[in-house]
Amino acid sequence: MAGVVSKAVALCVQDTQDEARQFGCLPPSRQVSPLDNEGYSISEYAMMERDRGKYLLYLAALRLAVSDLAKKKPGKVRIAVLGCGRGRLIQFGHYH
Secondary structure (H helix, E strand, C coil): CHHHHHHHHHHHHHHHHHHHHHHCCCCCCCCCCCCCCCCCCHHHHHHHHCCHHHHHHHHHHHHHHHHHHHHHCCCCCCCCCCCCCCCHHHHHHHHC
């Protein structure tokens, strides 16, 4: 798992540099409550979708969870991803 974390950090650093190079600066970070009706702007959402390190960590966590589940309950494991937005996690999982 340590290798995955270091790879995710490297991807986050690279993505941050790419964002700054492409767009000149990063928009200010703000915390949004999941219950907040306003949500994120399109540009904020798009920037978060480009964060490959985040998706690598999500995928690693999912693999660990499935592995643990398979040990406890052998057989077929079915996974449903709910609220996946535009499906970036699913796309990222197919390529890694």
